Amino acid sequence: MLTLRRLLAAHEEAIIETGTAWVREVAAVDLAGRPASETRALVAESVRTYAALLLAGDPRPRDAFIERVTTLRSNLRFRISTLLRGFFAFHRALEPILARDSVPHQLAFDILRRVDAACFEAAFLTADTYARKLHEVVDTAQRELLRREKLAALGGLVAGVAHEINTPLGVAITAVSLMQDCVDELSHAFAAGGLRQRDLRDGLARAGEAGGMALGNLQRAAGLVTGFKQLAVDQSSESRRRVALGPHLCELVASLAPLYRRGPHRVDVDVRAAVLVDTYPGALAQIVTNLLQNALVHAFPEGHVGTVTLSIARADDGRVELGCADDGVGIPPRLLRRIYEPFFTTARGSGGSGLGLHIVHNLVTELLCGTIDTESEPGRGARFTIRFPADPGA
Structure with a gap:
C-alpha cells in the first residue's frame, strides 16, 4: 500500500x-x-x-x-x-x-x-x-x-360524560330544592300552630318523592363518574388486570353513550359467552371506542339510520372473539384492502384522521397478540372480528 x-x-x-x-x-x-x-x-x-x-x-x-x-x-x-x-x-x-x-x-x-x-x-x-x-x-x-390519539379520545369522552352528568345533577338539584320548599312549608305551619295531620302527611310524601328523585339521580351521576374514572385509568395506562369481558363491554358501551345517544342510531351488546380474561383493559377500551366511532362516522350517511352490534363469544380455537358489526352501507372492495393503512380516510373533511383502524390493528396484533378480520359488501354492512387469547403474552 x-x-x-x-x-x-x-x-x-x-x-x-x-x-x-x-x-x-x-x-x-x-x-x-x-x-x-x-x-x-x-x-x-x-x-x-x-x-x-x-x-x-x-x-x-x-x-x-x-x-x-x-x-x-x-x-x-x-x-x-x-x-x-x-x-x-x-x-x-x-x-x-x-x-x-x-x-x-x-x-x-x-x-x-x-x-x-x-x-x-x-x-x-x-x-x-x-x-x-x-x-x-x-x-x-x-x-x-398513538399517544395523541389516546388523549384526543379521552378528551372527547370527558366532554361527553360531563354533558351526561349535567342531566342527573340538574334533576337532583331541582329535587333537593323541592324537598327544601316542602320542609320550609311544614316548618312555618308548625311554628304558626296551624300544622294539620293532612298537611304533614302530604308534605312528607312530597319531600320523600323529592328525596328519592335526588338520590336516584345522584347515584346515576356517581355511576357515570365511577365508570369514567375506571375508563380513564384504563385508557391512560397499559397495565393488565383480570376482567369479566361481558360486563366490562356493557360498562364501556354505556360510558360511550355520548358518542351515539343524541343521534338516531342504536348500539347493541350481544354477550354470547361468559369470558374471564387477563388482558389490557386500556387497549380494549380504545379498540371498542375506535370501532364504534368508525361505524358511526362511515357506515351511516345522512338519512340512513342503523344499528351497531358489539358481541363477545368464544372462537372455535378457544380464543376470545370480539365482534363489531353494522347494517350500514358497507365498504367498497377497492377501499377494503386499505382500511388499516395509517392516515387513510374517506372522511377527511369530517374530522377523520385515518388513524383509528390503524391503531386498532396495531393494538390487536401487537399488544393483544391477536388477529382482526374484516368482512363487508356494499349495501350489506361491515363486520370486524377480533380474536385474541384470554391471557395475551402468557
Missing part, C-alpha cells in the same frame, strides 16, 4: 474536490439545498476513514463516521443512495489519478480492488445503520401519534 499512501499524500485535495463534484452531480435531488462546503467536509472525512482502514487496518474512524452521518440524515428527507455515493466517491476520484500517474495496470487493479472491497463493506454498514435509524424515527412518530 506504499503507492496508495504516496498518492493520498500527493493528491488528497484533488481526490476530495473530484469526489465532492461527482457526489453533488449524481445526488443533486438531495443535495441541491445543502451547502457544497458540507458535502466537501463529509467527502474529506470519508477519505480519511479509507486511509485509516486501508493503510492502518483501523475500522474505528469509518464506524464512527457512519454512525455520525446516518444520525445527521435520519431526520431529513435523504435517499440512502446519496449516502452510499459518498463512499463510492473515493473510487471515482482515485481512478483518474492512478491513470494520470502512470501506475502499472496490475498495481492499479490491486489498489482499486481493495478500495472496492472497502467501499462495499462501508456501503452495507451504512445501509443497515441508516435503515435501523429510520425505523427508530418511524416508531417514535407512531408512538407519539
Whole structure:
C-alpha cells in the first residue's frame, strides 16, 4: 500500500474536490439545498476513514463516521443512495489519478480492488445503520401519534360524560330544592300552630318523592363518574388486570353513550359467552371506542339510520372473539384492502384522521397478540372480528 499512501499524500485535495463534484452531480435531488462546503467536509472525512482502514487496518474512524452521518440524515428527507455515493466517491476520484500517474495496470487493479472491497463493506454498514435509524424515527412518530390519539379520545369522552352528568345533577338539584320548599312549608305551619295531620302527611310524601328523585339521580351521576374514572385509568395506562369481558363491554358501551345517544342510531351488546380474561383493559377500551366511532362516522350517511352490534363469544380455537358489526352501507372492495393503512380516510373533511383502524390493528396484533378480520359488501354492512387469547403474552 506504499503507492496508495504516496498518492493520498500527493493528491488528497484533488481526490476530495473530484469526489465532492461527482457526489453533488449524481445526488443533486438531495443535495441541491445543502451547502457544497458540507458535502466537501463529509467527502474529506470519508477519505480519511479509507486511509485509516486501508493503510492502518483501523475500522474505528469509518464506524464512527457512519454512525455520525446516518444520525445527521435520519431526520431529513435523504435517499440512502446519496449516502452510499459518498463512499463510492473515493473510487471515482482515485481512478483518474492512478491513470494520470502512470501506475502499472496490475498495481492499479490491486489498489482499486481493495478500495472496492472497502467501499462495499462501508456501503452495507451504512445501509443497515441508516435503515435501523429510520425505523427508530418511524416508531417514535407512531408512538407519539398513538399517544395523541389516546388523549384526543379521552378528551372527547370527558366532554361527553360531563354533558351526561349535567342531566342527573340538574334533576337532583331541582329535587333537593323541592324537598327544601316542602320542609320550609311544614316548618312555618308548625311554628304558626296551624300544622294539620293532612298537611304533614302530604308534605312528607312530597319531600320523600323529592328525596328519592335526588338520590336516584345522584347515584346515576356517581355511576357515570365511577365508570369514567375506571375508563380513564384504563385508557391512560397499559397495565393488565383480570376482567369479566361481558360486563366490562356493557360498562364501556354505556360510558360511550355520548358518542351515539343524541343521534338516531342504536348500539347493541350481544354477550354470547361468559369470558374471564387477563388482558389490557386500556387497549380494549380504545379498540371498542375506535370501532364504534368508525361505524358511526362511515357506515351511516345522512338519512340512513342503523344499528351497531358489539358481541363477545368464544372462537372455535378457544380464543376470545370480539365482534363489531353494522347494517350500514358497507365498504367498497377497492377501499377494503386499505382500511388499516395509517392516515387513510374517506372522511377527511369530517374530522377523520385515518388513524383509528390503524391503531386498532396495531393494538390487536401487537399488544393483544391477536388477529382482526374484516368482512363487508356494499349495501350489506361491515363486520370486524377480533380474536385474541384470554391471557395475551402468557
